Amino acid sequence: xxxxxxxxxxxxxxxxxxxxxxxxxxxxxxxxxxxxxxxxxxxxxxxxxxxxxxxxxxxxxxxxxxxxxxxxxxxxxxxxxxxxxxxxxxxxxxxxxxxxxxxxxxxxxxxxxxxxxxxxxxxxxxxxxxxxxxxxxxxxxxxxxxxxxxxxxxxxxxxxxxxxxxxxxxxxxxxxxxxxxxxxxxxxxxxxxxxxxxxxxxxxxxxxxxxxxxxxxxxxxxxxxxxxxxxxxxxxxxxxxxxxxxxxxxxxxxxxxxxxxxxxxxxxxxxxx
Amino acid sequence: xxxxxxxxxxxxxxxxxxxxxxxxxxxxxxxxxxxxxxxxxxxxxxxxxxxxxxxxxxxxxxxxxxxxxxxxxxxxxxxxxxxxxxxxxxxxxxxxxxxxxxxxxxxxxxxxxxxxxxxxxxxxxxxxxxxxxxxxxxxxxxxxxxxxxxxxxxxxxxxxxxxxxxxxxxxxxxxxxxxxxxxxxxxxxxxxxxxxxxxxxxxxxxxxxxxxxxxxxxxxxxxxxxxxxxxxxxxxxxxxxxxxxxxxxxxxxxxxxxxxxxxxxxxxxxxxxxxxxxxxxxxxxxxxxxxxxxxxxxxxxxxxxxxx
Numbered sequence: 001x002x003x004x005x006x007x008x009x010x011x012x013x014x015x016x017x018x019x020x021x022x023x024x025x026x027x028x029x030x031x032x033x034x035x036x037x038x039x040x041x042x043x044x045x046x047x048x049x050x051x052x053x054x055x056x057x058x059x060x061x062x063x064x065x066x067x068x069x070x071x072x073x074x075x076x077x078x079x080x081x082x083x084x085x086x087x088x089x090x091x092x093x094x095x096x097x098x099x100x101x102x103x104x105x106x107x108x109x110x111x112x113x114x115x116x117x118x119x120x121x122x123x124x125x126x127x128x129x130x131x132x133x134x135x136x137x138x139x140x141x142x143x144x145x146x147x148x149x150x151x152x153x154x155x156x157x158x159x160x161x162x163x164x165x166x167x168x169x170x171x172x173x174x175x176x177x178x179x180x181x182x183x184x185x186x187x188x189x190x191x192x193x194x195x196x197x198x199x200x201x202x203x204x205x206x207x208x209x210x211x212x213x214x215x216x217x218x219x220x221x222x223x224x225x226x227x228x229x230x231x232x233x234x235x236x237x238x239x240x241x242x243x244x245x246x247x248x249x250x251x252x253x254x255x256x257x258x259x260x261x262x263x264x265x266x267x268x269x270x271x272x273x
Numbered sequence: 274x275x276x277x278x279x280x281x282x283x284x285x286x287x288x289x290x291x292x293x294x295x296x297x298x299x300x301x302x303x304x305x306x307x308x309x310x311x312x313x314x315x316x317x318x319x320x321x322x323x324x325x326x327x328x329x330x331x332x333x334x335x336x337x338x339x340x341x342x343x344x345x346x347x348x349x350x351x352x353x354x355x356x357x358x359x360x361x362x363x364x365x366x367x368x369x370x371x372x373x374x375x376x377x378x379x380x381x382x383x384x385x386x387x388x389x390x391x392x393x394x395x396x397x398x399x400x401x402x403x404x405x406x407x408x409x410x411x412x413x414x415x416x417x418x419x420x421x422x423x424x425x426x427x428x429x430x431x432x433x434x435x436x437x438x439x440x441x442x443x444x445x446x447x448x449x450x451x452x453x454x455x456x457x458x459x460x461x462x463x464x465x466x467x468x469x470x471x472x473x474x475x476x477x478x479x480x481x482x483x484x485x486x487x488x489x490x491x492x493x494x495x496x497x498x499x500x501x502x503x504x505x506x507x508x509x510x511x512x513x514x515x516x517x518x519x520x521x522x523x524x525x526x527x528x529x530x531x532x533x534x535x536x537x538x539x540x541x542x543x544x545x546x547x548x549x550x551x552x553x554x555x556x557x558x559x560x561x562x563x564x565x566x567x568x569x570x571x572x573x574x575x576x577x578x579x580x581x
Binding site for chain 2: 066068108109115116117118119120122123124126127128129130131132133134135137138156157160161163164167168
């Protein structure tokens with residue numbers, strides 16, 4: 001599955017632009033979740049700019065691939081890719097978290113391109129399962145993608161859904177797990193250990209693909225592998241760095257859910273040039 | 274007097290709907306035999322999904338499926354549908370205004386011998402506080418069919434509350450209209466407002482009262498959300514007080530809904546017959562109704578305390 005260097009380079013540049021928007025939006029809003037938005041940025045950029053079959057001007061196009069953001073707090077990332085893909089004007093990004101804005105602090109259906117609201121953790125894999133089963137009933141070829149946070153997989157609902165996805169063999173579903181190893185209160189291995197994480201998904205009956213979640217070539221190859229795999233749902237476990245791309249945000253729990261100051265914003269944007 | 278299991282009617286009505294509309298899909302959580310969704314499953318196996326003992330996944334999956342244009346009926350016991358999966362119902366089903374019909378069976382203490390863990394007496398309260406959510410509590414078998422058909426025609430989330438035992442069929446009811454109380458008996462002295470299994474008890478009480486010279490108006494408040502404000506206000510204005518009867522906690526359910534309308538519009542005395550700061554327990558349905566003061570005699574007594 002070769003991907004040419006230009007495709008890789010373009011996506012990397014796009015991801016950098018998305019990261020800049022994430023920092024700017026959250027800085028303007030004065031609150032939000034930069035850490036997990038930045039760690040997932042490469043995997044989600046690749047998805048929206050290379051993988052998904054959708055129509056930005058026709059968000060409800062029936063045969064579209066579905067994307068659901070289970071870890072809803074990372075909506076700055078979703079809003080940035082949706083705006084960049086043309087679902088709505090880019091200037092709307094700077095209304096994030098304001099009263100009456102189409103961009104809520106956690107996603108809801110008032111944003112073009114958002115399929116289902118999220119924010120209460122642990123429910124997104126179930127939502128994706130429902131979409132996958134509906135696609136199968138309707139004999140449609142669309143695929144369903146769902147982005148999970150690692151901390152989120154501590155919710156019981158995730159494992160109920162993991163069991164059901166395997167039971168119903170939804171191979172039109174691909175979960176993406178942003179494994180940055182940090183949650184609000186600290187390292188996942190200390191707060192509530194997830195390991196052996198890949199083994200757990202495998203034991204639940206999934207096709208597990210482990211990658212470096214910041215390596216664009218590996219990301220694209222993983223999506224291809226998932227698409228080609230039949231008979232089981234696939235999960236791409238991307239090892240990532242929380243706050244990736246901004247030195248002082250990297251591996252910092254502090255930036256799970258706080259906005260950068262003015263000075264921090266200037267520095268972050270300088271680093272993301 | 275005929276009597277029917279509401280859940281039998283539910284299962285048959287699902288089949289009826291399934292034949293008419295290929296977008297009707299049914300979910301259950303390992304209780305399809307008890308809820309009678311098994312009847313649908315037999316006819317339309319490809320449109321029936323068993324989620325096992327996992328109600329939270331079932332509710333959130335229903336939202337995902339509804340987002341793709343399906344009309345999803347989700348069933349399990351009321352205690353699990355309302356309590357176990359409340360967050361999923363609030364944040365994912367109802368906030369998204371999904372076309373999901375939660376048809377919860379085995380509600381209230383008339384579940385019987387299984388005891389408190391399986392007796393939902395808080396479910397109406399839990400559902401009533403959720404924006405967008407509609408709530409119907411049918412009083413008997415035929416009304417169960419009417420309720421299921423009515424909710425299938427309205428896009429959006431519904432909670433339909435059914436019981437476990439056979440419910441006596443209430444004869445000569447006016448036409449069922451979602452959101453409109455049914456006046457089962459005219460009267461100017463007092464109003465009895467009831468839902469579910471308590472509607473039959475209310476009618477028996479009204480007959481007892483009539484023999485003692487008291488004309489009780491009886492309202493079947495099958496739709497709890499949105500409540501029929503006009504019917505409640507008329508009752509407050511035209512009769513000397515209201516007795517509300519429900520097989521549910523006295524907090525948060527039908528009585529609270531009536532109280533809110535009365536207090537804001539035309540304050541009168543409202544007595545609440547329900548389960549008062551207690552859990553349920555094992556017992557036969559009729560014995561439990563007696564133990565929790567939910568019989569026609571209890572209603573009669575409550576009426577006397579207002580009318581004297």
